[in-house]
Amino acid sequence: MQGLHLTADLYRCQSDATLLTDEAALAALCRQATLDAGLTIVGEKWHRFPDYQGQPGGVTGMLLLAESHLAIHTWPERGGVTLDVYVCNFETDNSARAEHLMAALESAFAPGDCQRQRLMRGERDGPAQPGEPLLEALDEHSVYGFRFDRRVLACDTGLQWLEVLESRELGLTLRLDGRLMTSEADEAFYHEALIHPAALAHPAPRRALIVGGGDGGALEELLKYRSIESATLVELDGGVVAAARDHLGSIHRGSLDDPRADVRIQDGAAYVRECGQTFDLVYLDLTDPETPAGPLYTQAFFEDCRAVLAPGGALVLHLGAPFHEPGQVSGLAAALGEVFPQVHAYGLHIPLYGSYWALAVASDTLDPAGLSAAEIGARLDARGIGDLQVYSAEFHGALFALPARYRRLLPRPASVSA
Numbered sequence: 443m444q445g446l447h448l449t450a451d452l453y454r455c456q457s458d459a460t461l462l463t464d465e466a467a468l469a470a471l472c473r474q475a476t477l478d479a480g481l482t483i484v485g486e487k488w489h490r491f492p493d494y495q496g497q498p499g500g501v502t503g504m505l506l507l508a509e510s511h512l513a514i515h516t517w518p519e520r521g522g523v524t525l526d527v528y529v530c531n532f533e534t535d536n537s538a539r540a541e542h543l544m545a546a547l548e549s550a551f552a553p554g555d556c557q558r559q560r561l562m563r564g565e566r567d568g569p570a571q572p573g574e575p576l577l578e579a580l581d582e583h584s585v586y587g588f589r590f591d592r593r594v595l596a597c598d599t600g601l602q603w604l605e606v607l608e609s610r611e612l613g614l615t616l617r618l619d620g621r622l623m624t625s626e627a628d629e630a631f632y633h634e635a636l637i638h639p640a641a642l643a644h645p646a647p648r649r650a651l652i653v654g655g656g657d658g659g660a661l662e663e664l665l666k667y668r669s670i671e672s673a674t675l676v677e678l679d680g681g682v683v684a685a686a687r688d689h690l691g692s693i694h695r696g697s698l699d700d701p702r703a704d705v706r707i708q709d710g711a712a713y714v715r716e717c718g719q720t721f722d723l724v725y726l727d728l729t730d731p732e733t734p735a736g737p738l739y740t741q742a743f744f745e746d747c748r749a750v751l752a753p754g755g756a757l758v759l760h761l762g763a764p765f766h767e768p769g770q771v772s773g774l775a776a777a778l779g780e781v782f783p784q785v786h787a788y789g790l791h792i793p794l795y796g797s798y799w800a801l802a803v804a805s806d807t808l809d810p811a812g813l814s815a816a817e818i819g820a821r822l823d824a825r826g827i828g829d830l831q832v833y834s835a836e837f838h839g840a841l842f843a844l845p846a847r848y849r850r851l852l853p854r855p856a857s858v859s860a
Contacts, residue, residue: 444564445510445530446537448544452523454554461551462518463498465490471550472505472512479543481529481536482508509536512543523551528563531575538577538585541620556598576607578622578796580766586796588612588622594689599681601734606689612794614689616657618682618729628793629659629693630831632760635790637663638833639841640723640756640803642821643810647722650674651750653710653738655727656682658694664725665697666827673703674721678734680707711738711746720752726759731770741777744804748781756805757782763797764789764848771800772851778804779853786811787852788841790832800848811842 460467465488485506491499500516513526527544529536562574577587595606605617613626637660641647646669652660656677664673677683686694698705724747728735747757762770778785782804789800803810819835
């Protein structure tokens with residue numbers, strides 16, 4: 443009976459009103475979302491309540507699952523919906539399927555506000571292994587995950603669902619809308635690889651911009667450079683910055699309050715269009731393209747970024763997982779190639795992301811791939827860059843030694859250098 447029980451109370455739903463009053467439409471939505479999540483329907487029951495005092499009646503329904511159940515009730519007069527999903531994990535861990543189903547239904551109803559609860563059940567005799575298993579999808583066929591011992595924080599920021607989790611292996615870990623973002627144990631893999639290849643290739647970066655990156659990890663790496671006079675961090679969600687300040691000090695190490703840092707809570711795309719400044723380096727430290735950050739992964743936004751780059755400057759961003767997201771990686775590389783004469787793709791395995799991860803430096807002139815280990819070593823020494831956990835002079839070259847499968851995703855002709 444050990445399993446995961448999820449509930450959600452949805453308020454001010456903006457979906458088509460028929461989903462709250464039409465038994466057939468609601469049942470069809472729930473069936474399809476359940477099947478899409480990979481769960482097994484074995485029975486169902488639906489009931490529409492009569493209209494009352496001029497108000498339409500709501501619908502109550504249940505899908506009986508081989509894994510357990512989905513229950514739902516609607517209050518059309520209030521634009522409200524309650525959801526209840528329980529899955530048994532006795533033989534197979536169905537937690538990711540439950541999360542997928544709940545997320546799909548929430549998205550369909552488009553609530554103005556939501557209250558969520560999460561409960562691990564049936565553990566009187568102890569789970570098969572310690573900790574709560576959380577799985578994340580790499581694509582529609584593949585998942586990976588970790589076990590977490592406790593949930594330190596869980597809240598709705600108004601823009602996304604934010605969690606700070608803790609595990610023995612990862613330490614404190616940030617999760618946004620069900621996606622793992624950064625952890626104390628492995629943050630250096632991503633943040634050092636994001637910041638240092640371009641920053642070391644630049645002769646003397648003085649002004650830099652980070653769009654996203656509210657955890658402060660990228661900012662901390664950037665401020666290791668004595669030449670940096672100002673670093674502007676533009677984060678859409680102030681809740682991320684607040685959670686980082688309260689819980690993720692070992693990741694940002696006080697950089698969010700460094701006197702050279704200008705932390706702004708606003709839309710990054712609007713800031714880039716309106717700032718009237720130029721930067722030596724621009725970093726896009728964003729959630730994935732399928733999230734609300736999607737408009738920042740477009741050729742139009744890359745053109746806006748190029749417009750704020752000083753001569754010799756560079757744009758840096760992650761592209762995704764080449765093995766699991768080849769179309770995304772190929773499309774983003776092609777879009778960058780339409781804007782910048784040079785796009786230098788690179789990559790590394792990031793433990794928290796469960797895969798080899800692609801990144802790119804895009805520029806008119808900057809060529810980080812052309813620097814030797816000796817040159818990188820000399821620059822690290824000259825600039826006093828220390829306390830590195832992953833990046834090194836030798837590792838720099840390895841970042842740009844691309845697997846053939848990844849290289850084939852890059853556009854031709856080879857105006858895109860890799």
